[in-house]
Amino acid sequence: MGLLDYYRQYDDLPEEEYNRGLRERRAREKAMALEQIPVLDLSRTEWPDFPNSEVVNAAIYAARGRVNGYPDRYAASVRSTLAGRYGLAPEQVVVGNGAGELLQSAAHVLLQPGEELVTPWPSYPLYPLMAQRAGGRPVAVDDASLSSLIDAVTERTRAVVLCNPNDPTGVYFPADEVASLASQLPEHVTLLVDEAYIHFQDAEDCDSVLRLVDSFQRLVVFRTFSKIYGMAGLRGGYAVASPSASELLGAIAPALGVNALTQAAMAHALKIGDKEIERRRQLVIEQRRRVLDALHDLPVDAPESQANFIWLHAAGLSGADLAGRLERAGVLVAPGGPLGADDHVRASIRGAAASDRLLSALGQSLSDS
């Protein structure tokens, strides 16, 4: 190598030296960003991300269309898509403004004043409320076994509501147990199965319980677009039942249907959303397993969950105390009092970073005790 060539080889800078300044600036920016860590809200169970932008575009497209006219009150497009997906007749499906409204309507239809609605407890707080609104009487069964539910059924019982997987415990009743329950219920009782969190379970096929509607005339399955689909703000849900329950389905369907924007979003979500739904489902299953495994090392109990949340209990601490400690550690969870158990909290399962923070906050909170 000649003398000039020897020095020319130093004409450029190495990558590490060239980018060191950029890396240092990025590290400074990162440190500044980390100085203010926002509170992580794990108290809610809806999906934390926006729906697919194409789904939102479908709703916007509908909003720019003929909104001066009434929407299709029968939501024929959504119903036929759902029916085709589950191998049912469109008459077996009704679409409503969220599964909650359909459940409330079912309570109004099924319950007369003084009649009973049986539900395991703790469970979704809407169930006792909807029984009261319908003039009925809620019967909460503290033992979550299905035999206890059957024992609680009386001559005055008109409906049994099962949240499956259950909110807030995450307990899942497999299809054979639901079939057993449905077969043992008397003729005057309808079984309402709320499958708002069904996509998060990995115990069996997601449609195992839903397929039972062809076998049981008094079984109605409710599903929602508010959870894994991330469309809670659009209020969309549906109910599925046997062909012989068409009278009940007709009675619980909203009288004037669901708005055009929600119908468009639901139809498009069903058309293009399966891949994203599967990704979200796998994320929750993976993180739930990870969090539940990590909880073995902490002084906290949590039943096996099949939903996108876990139901936590720390010995010697009330749910409000534990929620308060977690809040001081920057993580919000739902205290168990309003959900049916004062000594529990419900924490949602999100991505890996959220799991890290939840576990870190739990370790920090429980080491203080």
Added chain:
Amino acid sequence: MASNDPTDTGGLFVGRRPGTGPLRYRGTPQEAGAGRRTADRLLAYFLLAIETILCLSLWGPQPVGWLWVGSQVDYQLDSVEAGIGTAFVGMLATLFVTLAIAKRVDHAWRLVRRAAGYEQREGALNKIFIISLLIVGTAFLIWFFLIEGPGPSLAPQE
């Protein structure tokens, strides 16, 4: 970092914009032994001294030299304008030539410093230029205001 996307410029630049060439990172150089690096370190000092001398020459020797040349032109042609013009143009010309040479020496200094094992990203010419200006300027002001006084030294004081 400047963009090299031609659509950013409204189509003004069809190719890459000036100054937005792709980054070239240095590979692993063929390094010499410790003796060569020591020699490079000394060579870097030598080049730095040359840069310093070049910069210092801008504030004293070169103006004085061109003023002498201008005075000779004035004497030979009996024209003050020609003398002043020659001195002015000559000063500017050698200023640019000196800076061009100093810039090349500075580039060589950077390469030699890197070869000597230093992480030398920037050159030293800007600093030397400013520091030499400050030193010479301060010396001039001290001479002008404190030593010689604000009045003309050749004019009669009384």
